[in-house]
Amino acid sequence: MPEPRDSRLSGAFEAYRTLTLDAVVPAGPDAVRRTVRRRRRRRVTTVAVVVAAAVAAPVAAWAALGRAPTPAPVTSPAPSTAPAPSESPSVGPSASPSAPTGRIERAELLAATVDLPAWPAGAGCRARNVRLAERTGGSGDVLLSTSAYAYGDVDGDGVPEPVALLRCLRGRSPYPEQVVAFDRGADGVPVALGRVFRSDPRRPEWFVALDARPDGALRVEVADRLPTDGREPDAAHRQTRTYRWTDAEFTQTGGPTAFPVEPPPSVSTSATGPTPVSPLFAVTTTPVVYGPPDADGWRRGMTTVTVTNIGSGRLTDVRVTLPDSAEDTHEHTRVESCPTAAHRGTFFYCYPGPLEPGGRAVVGLHFIRRTTGPDHHLTVQAERGGEGAAVPGTTTRADIPVTFE
Structure with a gap:
């Protein structure tokens, strides 16, 4: 016959099992389903985080460039929690190119149509709407010299201007010549700034050489005899004259102004x-x-x-x-x-x-x-x-x- 104390312990354990039996859920099919659903929710959450990171990266890059990507269509009925991209600024029509500036290159001068200072009376040379030529052409063409061509900041604006000898072709020689400086007009197109020197057979005075000085002065060498056969007059018949741009024209500032009169012929x-x-x-x-x-x-x-x-x-x-x-x-x-x-x-x-x-x-x-x-x-x-x-x-x-x- 068992002891009375053992009976009391057995009764206590039996009472505990009776109270807790209903709280224990057996590991049946329902438990398995609950575990599977819980794992699926975890995977969906992980995928959503990865997708959000992949979408956020290019959005951040486009935002850094100042542009907004085209928003993807919303497939979920749930409201988006991402901030709406800012609207990109409207782009107006491109501005027209600015007028040319800086030094006038030779090719640009040859491509321009310019008005020139007047030629000597009766020369038969055009002075309006003239397209300068670089090589020998027909009668009436105006040649832009290749040897007598220089750059000098004659007007003191910090940009050197082209200065060149122009020669008007006609049916007979000697051909009228003049030294002309060019600059840009208000629209950037090359224009004649002014005439420096003009050959004059009546004086007579003929062009020999041109030199543009660093201080903006122009030096023109002239002769009272026309160079022929590739030979130039000797030193006794040559002068160097200096010109500067003052008061909207070129004026002579140095050198002789005329040749001495030779004694009458013997x-x-x-x-x-x-x-x-x-x-x-x-x-x-x-x-x-x-x-x-x-x-x-x-x-x-x-x-x-x-x-x-x-x-x-x-x-x-x-x-x-x-x-x-x-x-x-x-x-x-x-x-x-x-x-x-x-x-x-x-x-x-x-x-x-x-x-x-x-x-x-x-x-x-x-x-x-x-x-x-x-x-x-x-x-x-x-x-x-x-x-x-x-x-x-x-x-x-x-x-x-x-x-x-």
């Missing part, structure tokens, strides 16, 4: 009497004496023209020029001691060749005529000129007496 004596000569040539002639008519009715005669180099230098561009006459017809095919000849316009040109100091050229010119008298004179001249106009101050004229038998 006089030599020939068979025809006193003959004026230049400092370079003396010319003598013999009379043309027409004989009786030949079988064809033509009277014939000739003259001998002697040209002497009385200068101190060798001359390579000597020519004898004979104007055409209405009655006395020059026989171009019968010219003596004239290795090269040409007929242009109303003049016949004979090129006897180089002359050393003191050297002489003797040229025979033949004439024919149908009628007689009265006695009269023809004119012939010796000069330097090559293929162009005569070099100013080098022409010596002489008369040719004409008589009849």
Whole structure:
């Protein structure tokens, strides 16, 4: 028979099991389902966190660049907790490009259409809406020199302006020339700022060289004799003049303003009497004496023209020029001691060749005529000129007496 104390303990344990039995849930199917649902909620929460991080990264990057991405369509009925992206600023139409500034390059100057300072009266050169040319073109073109081209801050604005020699082509030389400075207009387009120097055959003054100084001054070297055959006048016939931009124009601020007047030409004596000569040539002639008519009715005669180099230098561009006459017809095919000849316009040109100091050229010119008298004179001249106009101050004229038998 058990002890009374053991009975009391057994009764106590039995009472505890009775009270707690209903609170214990067996590990059946329901418990398994609850565990699975709980694990699924954990995975969904984890995926949501990862997706949110992936979306937030590009949003932050676009925001750092000042742009907002296109919001993705909302697929969940739940309200979004992310802040709405700020609206991107509206972009207006692009502004028109600003007007060009800075130094005018040569290519830009050649591409522009400009108005130029006036050319000498009667030059036949355009000054309005001119497109400068870089290479030799047709008559009327204005060439932009490649050698006489420089940059200088002539107006003191801190930007160097192009300064260049312009040459107007026309049917005959010497060609009108002028030194012009260019700048930008209010719209940035190149315009002529002003004329620095202009060649003038009436004075005469011819351009030789150009130099732009660091202080904005322009130095122009000029001569009173036209350079020919690639040779420039010697130092006795050259001057350097300085110009500056003042009061909206270029004014001369240094150097001589004109060439000294040379003494009048000397006089030599020939068979025809006193003959004026230049400092370079003396010319003598013999009379043309027409004989009786030949079988064809033509009277014939000739003259001998002697040209002497009385200068101190060798001359390579000597020519004898004979104007055409209405009655006395020059026989171009019968010219003596004239290795090269040409007929242009109303003049016949004979090129006897180089002359050393003191050297002489003797040229025979033949004439024919149908009628007689009265006695009269023809004119012939010796000069330097090559293929162009005569070099100013080098022409010596002489008369040719004409008589009849």
